Amino acid sequence: MEQFVQQLINGLSLGTIYALIALGYTMVYGILRLINFAHGDVYMVGAFFGYYVARFISTQLGYVPSMLNFFLVLAASMAGCAILGFVIERGAYRPLRRAPRLNALITAIGISLLLENLGQLVFGADPKDFPNLIPRTTLSIGVLTVSNIQLIVVATAIVLTLGLEFIVHRTKMGTAMRAVSFSGDAAGLMGININRVISFTFVLGSALAAAAGILVGLYNPKIDPLMGIMPGLKAFVAAVLGGIGNIPGAILGGLIMGTAETFTVGYLSSTYRDAITFVILVAVLLFRPTGLLGTPARSKF
Amino acid sequence: MTTPPEIVLELTDICLSFGGLKAIKNVSLTVGKRELVGLIGPNGAGKTTLFNMTTGVYCPDQGTIALSGQTISGLPPHEINRRGIARTFQNIRLWGNMTVLDNVRAALHKTARAGLWQIIAASHHHARDEDRLREYAREQLAYFDLIRFENDLAKNLPYGEQRRLEIARALATNPTVLMLDEPVAGMNTGEKVHLMELIKRLQADRRLSILLIEHDMKVVMGICERVAVLDYGEKIAEGPPEAIQKDPRVIEAYLGAPQTTAATN
Amino acid sequence: MPNRLTVSASSTQRTFTWYALYALVIMLLSRTVVGWVGAYYEQILIFIGINITLAVSLNLVLGFAGQFSIGHAGFMALGGYSSAALSYFVLNPALMSLPLDGMLHAVLENVALAIVLFAGGIAAAIAGLLVGIPTLRLRGDYLAIATLGMGEIIRVVILNTNFVGGARGFTDIPRWTGFTWVYLIAGACVLVVRNLIASTSGRALTALREDEDAAAAMGINTTRHKVMAFVLGAFFAGMAGGLLAHYMQYLHTNSFTFLRSIEIVVFVVLGGGGSITGSIIAAAVLTVLPEALRVAQSWRMVSYSLLLVIMMLTRPQGLMGGREFHWSWILPRRKQA
Numbered sequence: 001m002e003q004f005v006q007q008l009i010n011g012l013s014l015g016t017i018y019a020l021i022a023l024g025y026t027m028v029y030g031i032l033r034l035i036n037f038a039h040g041d042v043y044m045v046g047a048f049f050g051y052y053v054a055r056f057i058s059t060q061l062g063y064v065p066s067m068l069n070f071f072l073v074l075a076a077s078m079a080g081c082a083i084l085g086f087v088i089e090r091g092a093y094r095p096l097r098r099a100p101r102l103n104a105l106i107t108a109i110g111i112s113l114l115l116e117n118l119g120q121l122v123f124g125a126d127p128k129d130f131p132n133l134i135p136r137t138t139l140s141i142g143v144l145t146v147s148n149i150q151l152i153v154v155a156t157a158i159v160l161t162l163g164l165e166f167i168v169h170r171t172k173m174g175t176a177m178r179a180v181s182f183s184g185d186a187a188g189l190m191g192i193n194i195n196r197v198i199s200f201t202f203v204l205g206s207a208l209a210a211a212a213g214i215l216v217g218l219y220n221p222k223i224d225p226l227m228g229i230m231p232g233l234k235a236f237v238a239a240v241l242g243g244i245g246n247i248p249g250a251i252l253g254g255l256i257m258g259t260a261e262t263f264t265v266g267y268l269s270s271t272y273r274d275a276i277t278f279v280i281l282v283a284v285l286l287f288r289p290t291g292l293l294g295t296p297a298r299s300k301f
Numbered sequence: 302m303t304t305p306p307e308i309v310l311e312l313t314d315i316c317l318s319f320g321g322l323k324a325i326k327n328v329s330l331t332v333g334k335r336e337l338v339g340l341i342g343p344n345g346a347g348k349t350t351l352f353n354m355t356t357g358v359y360c361p362d363q364g365t366i367a368l369s370g371q372t373i374s375g376l377p378p379h380e381i382n383r384r385g386i387a388r389t390f391q392n393i394r395l396w397g398n399m400t401v402l403d404n405v406r407a408a409l410h411k412t413a414r415a416g417l418w419q420i421i422a423a424s425h426h427h428a429r430d431e432d433r434l435r436e437y438a439r440e441q442l443a444y445f446d447l448i449r450f451e452n453d454l455a456k457n458l459p460y461g462e463q464r465r466l467e468i469a470r471a472l473a474t475n476p477t478v479l480m481l482d483e484p485v486a487g488m489n490t491g492e493k494v495h496l497m498e499l500i501k502r503l504q505a506d507r508r509l510s511i512l513l514i515e516h517d518m519k520v521v522m523g524i525c526e527r528v529a530v531l532d533y534g535e536k537i538a539e540g541p542p543e544a545i546q547k548d549p550r551v552i553e554a555y556l557g558a559p560q561t562t563a564a565t566n
Numbered sequence: 567m568p569n570r571l572t573v574s575a576s577s578t579q580r581t582f583t584w585y586a587l588y589a590l591v592i593m594l595l596s597r598t599v600v601g602w603v604g605a606y607y608e609q610i611l612i613f614i615g616i617n618i619t620l621a622v623s624l625n626l627v628l629g630f631a632g633q634f635s636i637g638h639a640g641f642m643a644l645g646g647y648s649s650a651a652l653s654y655f656v657l658n659p660a661l662m663s664l665p666l667d668g669m670l671h672a673v674l675e676n677v678a679l680a681i682v683l684f685a686g687g688i689a690a691a692i693a694g695l696l697v698g699i700p701t702l703r704l705r706g707d708y709l710a711i712a713t714l715g716m717g718e719i720i721r722v723v724i725l726n727t728n729f730v731g732g733a734r735g736f737t738d739i740p741r742w743t744g745f746t747w748v749y750l751i752a753g754a755c756v757l758v759v760r761n762l763i764a765s766t767s768g769r770a771l772t773a774l775r776e777d778e779d780a781a782a783a784m785g786i787n788t789t790r791h792k793v794m795a796f797v798l799g800a801f802f803a804g805m806a807g808g809l810l811a812h813y814m815q816y817l818h819t820n821s822f823t824f825l826r827s828i829e830i831v832v833f834v835v836l837g838g839g840g841s842i843t844g845s846i847i848a849a850a851v852l853t854v855l856p857e858a859l860r861v862a863q864s865w866r867m868v869s870y871s872l873l874l875v876i877m878m879l880t881r882p883q884g885l886m887g888g889r890e891f892h893w894s895w896i897l898p899r900r901k902q903a
Contacts, residue, residue, distance in 0.1 A: 033707075034707075035707045035710070035711065092875055092879070095879055096878065096879065096882070099882055100882075101706055101707065102632075102634060102706075102835075102839075103878050103882045105634070105707060105710065106831070106832075106835050106874070106878055107874075107875055107878040107879070109828055109831075109874075110871050110872075110874035110875035110878060111871075111875060113828075113867070113870070113871035113874065114868065114871040114872055114875060116871075117867035117868040117870075117871055118868055120867070121865070121868055233714075236711065237715075240708075240711070269726075271722070271725060271726055271733070272722065272726070274718070274722065275718070275719060275722035275723075277715075278714075278715035278716070278718045278719045278722075279715075279719065281711065281712070281715040282701075282712060282715045282716060282719070285701070285704055285708060285711070285712045285715075286700050286701070289704065289708060356783055357782075358779070358783075377782070378779075378782035378783050379781075379782045379783075379784075379785050379786055379787045379788065382782075382783060382784060382785035383785050387783070387784070387785075388783055390780065390783075394777050394779070394780040395776075395777075395780070396772065396773045396776035396777055396780065396781075397776055397777075398772075398776055398888070399769070399772055399773065399776060403769050403772070404773075406766065406769055407766075407769035407770055407772070407773040407781075407784070407786070408773075408784040408785070409766070410766045410767070410769060410770045410785075410786060411785045411786075413765075413766035413767075415765070415766070417762075417767065417794070420761055420762055420765040420766075420767060421758050421761050421762060422581065422761070423580070423581040423761045427765065430766075431765070431766070434766060470784060471784070473784075474784055474785045
């Protein structure tokens with residue numbers, strides 16, 4: 001029983017990271033109907049931005065209190081990836097907006113490969129140790145242990161999600177985003193600047209992916225240029241599981257994926273760590289393709 | 302009045318809702334053998350939805366659809382086509398990157414006799430079958446005055462020719478009932494007259510029953526033998542064109558809608 | 567009036583004549599050029615042949631039928647492992663136990679290879695059927711992601727199957743194949759796909775790529791046609807896996823990740839979906855290119871992925887854009903009298 005609860009805690013904190021990445025997938029899909037395959041790699045770049053910013057801070061600025069250090073790294077990396085997301089959309093996806101979706105999907109795959117390979121070239125292919133931004137301490141509650149890192153990961157994710165919720169539901173840009181995701185053409189006719197909305201969506205999604213990259217650096221301090229592939233796929237599955245295009249669904253899906261993974265590793269075998277993702281994916285697609293929280297849509301002529 | 306013709310297509314008490322919206326409410330409709338029936342109604346009245354249900358895109362929530370006495374509601378679209386219903390689409394849906402000839406030949410595929418192994422080995426039997434299909438398809442194109450375009454891509458055809466090709470493609474599946482969804486939409490007067498003649502000629506030459514959705518009242522009044530009117534998913538009137546034109550409920554349904562002028566022409 | 571029937575008589579004969587000629591040329595090449603260029607270039611030529619088989623078979627699914635499958639490596643893995651298991655555990659021990667002289671041994675070895683390749687193809691085809699029936703109901707991106715998932719599941723299952731080596735890899739597979747067999751299979755694949763797409767079934771496939779709903783409304787059983795294309799594609803991918811196994815003598819699941827599937831997709835897309843010629847050229851060029859770029863090792867994959875993006879932005883229809891090679895390109899057209 002203790003083991004079960006412990007696994008659940010670990011799973012949920014891993015799940016919040018997947019949830020943050022899944023948010024980017026789901027927002028972009030909701031607006032462009034595009035699986036942004038490069039999103040997992042933006043998360044990887046986010047982790048590396050964090051790595052370099054942290055190194056810069058420790059060499060140039062000397063000692064900075066750990067929480068402040070963490071926030072600086074987080075903010076810098078989110079800003080960097082926001083720019084990266086903007087550039088990717090502008091350079092690669094916008095010219096293909098009216099092209100067949102197959103072409104856009106292949107371009108996304110191409111961008112993903114490009115980031116991975118450029119990453120290997122620029123950052124080096126060997127794994128790097130993410131700097132220890134916050135000294136790790138563990139809290140014991142009875143037989144259960146929770147690390148301060150886990151608490152920070154979950155807290156940061158909750159704050160960012162609330163922020164996103166605020167933007168989507170309480171600001172003018174958020175309203176425009178929802179309008180475009182409902183019907184891009186109609187929103188355009190109503191005077192919404194669709195290009196700006198799409199750019200903004202990429203900026204937002206990429207910033208969240210960067211945050212996930214920093215959090216994973218705290219949690220599991222080995223980063224490498226291919227680290228985005230699997231979490232990217234898992235987060236995508238999380239988005240599908242929750243109902244693609246649906247923001248609460250992405251969070252729910254992320255949490256489920258994280259827990260499913262830790263339980264598989266804990267109770268079955270670590271070799272099935274990644275397979276469980278695809279089993280869930282195939283099961284969802286076959287039995288409930290609209291996802292847990294998605295609304296069924298009838299095919300239209 | 303002559304005796305009503307033998308019923309070919311029969312919709313009985315059909316209902317369909319999308320979520321909370323009742324798109325079709327208890328509609329019954331029949332099409333007789335070699336009869337040309339028009340289906341009219343304001344935009345959003347449910348005409349195309351009724352077409353989609355009849356051709357298997359949607360399954361009615363309630364009621365049955367029968368073709369020559371056999372229930373077809375619930376069957377998949379390709380099966381319904383095989384039973385004898387073919388259609389065109391409101392927004393033309395040709396196979397754009399295939400040639401005009403191939404559009405017709407692909408629709409003929411169910412009459413092909415060669416099996417997969419014969420195809421792969423390019424057997425003699427298969428080659429002859431191909432020749433037969435090509436000749437048949439070319440005859441069809443000639444009938445529709447499209448033969449000079451046979452090697453052009455369908456997407457490059459002029460608009461009116463695309464509409465005709467869509468009808469030719471539907472007919473290649475050898476239907477007993479042909480359903481045309483706004484066949485003259487976007488055409489000029491000359492093209493419209495031409496297409497009306499073509500539809501009449503088809504009805505006679507091919508022994509077809511035709512159900513046609515149309516906004517253009519000249520066309521409806523000109524060629525339909527019977528007209529049914531849908532409004533808000535309900536059938537509000539049915540009868541010979543002249544009677545429909547004078548029906549107060551029909552006039553009311555159209556009043557204020559942009560079609561008013563057309564309806565009173 | 568209908569024209570006189572132009573009966574293209576005995577096209578079976580013609581097909582087989584062409585294939586026999588092709589086989590002859592391949593065998594001649596294998597005796598001369600291939601022996602002469604050395605092992606390194608022979609290996610590149612063999613990889614080209616295997617990639618042609620993979621690209622053309624995927625083109626049937628992706629380019630002609632328009633079904634976005636990114637699980638081709640999974641079928642390749644399944645075919646490779648099943649054929650290798652059959653030869654390693656059954657046929658090779660049997661062959662070794664027979665007291666045979668060189669000639670007869672060589673003949674039987676080729677027979678055994680044909681059997682295991684076919685078995686690998688069938689294993690992959692069965693998997694294609696089992697995977698295809700449920701997933702091909704999905705469209706577009708969803709199908710892509712489902713096939714990706716299926717491919718990865720196949721890979722992980724093999725990874726956890728110990729009798730074929732599991733995480734250590736499958737070693738000591740007999741080396742039964744080489745240039746000749748690889749190109750015989752590639753030629754057969756091209757021939758089958760070509761004949762299929764020129765037929766009424768091929769037109770039905772293309773129709774369903776162009777507009778699936780309209781295809782269904784015209785009586786085309788869309789599911790059946792998709793599954794047929796998928797199964798045939800999987801069959802040839804399985805054969806390609808078998809060829810790889812019996813050439814490299816070693817298999818590891820790391821060679822069959824979804825990146826491998828994507829690589830095959832890239833062959834098809836860059837060559838031009840719906841063009842067999844394009845697939846062949848792209849498979850050949852993109853197999854040679856990384857080798858040629860070996861000097862610039864680190865930039866190799868970067869330029870490869872950059873090429874993909876630039877191609878999509880500037881020439882999305884691919885190299886050939888659906889057109890095929892025709893003899894009239896190189897031979898002067900006969901003058902009309």
